[in-house]
Amino acid sequence: MKKTFTTAFLTIAAAFGFAQDVTPDVRPNLTQLEVTPALPSLKEKVTPKKSFGYLRMGVSDTELNKTDIQVLPGVGLGYRLVAGSSAIDLSASFNRRKTVSDEGREETWHYTVPKANYLYYLSAESNNSFYAGAGLAWGGVDTRNTDGDKSSFIGLIPNVALGYELNRTGTLRSFIQLDVSQPAIAAVKEGAFPKTFAELAVGAGF
Helix, strand or coil: HHHHHHHHHHHHHHHHHHHHHHHCCCCCCCCCCCCCCCCCCCCCCCCCCCCEEEEEEEEEEEECCCCEEEEEEEEEEEEEEEHHHHHHHEEEEEEEEEEEEEEEEEEEEEEEEEEEEEEEECCCCCCCCCEEHHHHHHHHEEEECCCCCEEEEEEEEEEEEEEEECCCCCCCCCEEEEEEEEEEEEHHHHHEEEECCCEEEEEEEE
């Protein structure tokens, strides 16, 4: 009886020892863990492209309070070089306006070739920013009416500008800009001196 009990005890002990030998080690291997790099901060500063060429469409007028005015969209080409919060804008543009009243019909042509502006961005590190500036253009204003009267100006035209530029870090950039200009120094003048005129334009480029 005692021999049988001893044999059974040894059998159970051997079986328990075998079970311990085959139990898998499920502890994680810390050397195989990978560290995922941190995501970039969403607060990083944007980096606007330094320059872009553009096409602009706009209207220009000296008598916006009049009714029955037919304004054809003007066209312009330009190049804007940006450095930090400043920019130099070089452009050329042409606009035409026709006014019909009881006194007859009047047509006005306005052009600038070239026009140079200094612009300052109010939020230079943002993707969208207001800007303001001033500049000088060489251009002309020519006016004719049905009575045969005409006036002509060719010379220097100072201007001030206010605008809003969008998508400054993207490939396609756009802006809306208001210019107010006053012909100042004439190289050629015939008839009355031109009035102050405003030009509203929308531009896009890359």
